[in-house]
Amino acid sequence: MNEHRRQILEMLSAGKITADEAERLIAALEKDAPAASSGNGSSTPAARAKYLRVLVDSENGDNPYHRPVKVNIRVPMQLLRAGVRLAGLIPPQAREHVNEALRERGIPFDLSQIRPDNLEELVDQLNELTIDVDVNNSHAYGNEKVKVRVFCE
């Protein structure tokens, strides 16, 4: 848990997240901590998620002609595993180009770190993933609210 907290603080110091977002993430960690410690926890393996769900809900209350847009995507986790494995097949020359392009976009990620032995661990960590994004956009057509939710089930 301390490691997660340290990661959040590092992201805050790097300017990747705002203080508000950091506070919310730490609060979420603290909320999850008692549940993890009171439950069976490490003795029994958690149920493995089968799907990654992406829900997008956009509505514009001020505009009577605007109908809400809803997107509901369910991707099997197996497909993510296969996709990550595919990333491991990228030739070394092309991998350097991809790493460089990622670095240019502010994502310091090394594709060579994706190996079959840590693949399962990587995908298993997604089981606990939940991302909630609420956006309020004000523009000429009114006030648009967008909610994005990404989670595993």
Added chain:
Amino acid sequence: MIPLVGVISVRRRPRSRSFRLWIPLFLLWLVLLPFALLAIPALFLVCLISGVNPFEAIATLGNILVALKDTHIEIDNRNALVLVRIL
């Protein structure tokens, strides 16, 4: 097991007329099989040139094909409700 059926459903608005298309993917796989057999030597060649294990590449492509099963994409907007499912 590879996906056998795909479903595309479209409901247009505001008339609310809809159509649902069931695509028998198993027939598509049967049609594509000879082409896949022809493409395998080319794939081996490309893999050997680029330094990728061809057997691993084929296994990964097979895994992706199998993993497509149970994919569900639903988009509901002002003009239409579109649903794509792979079964």
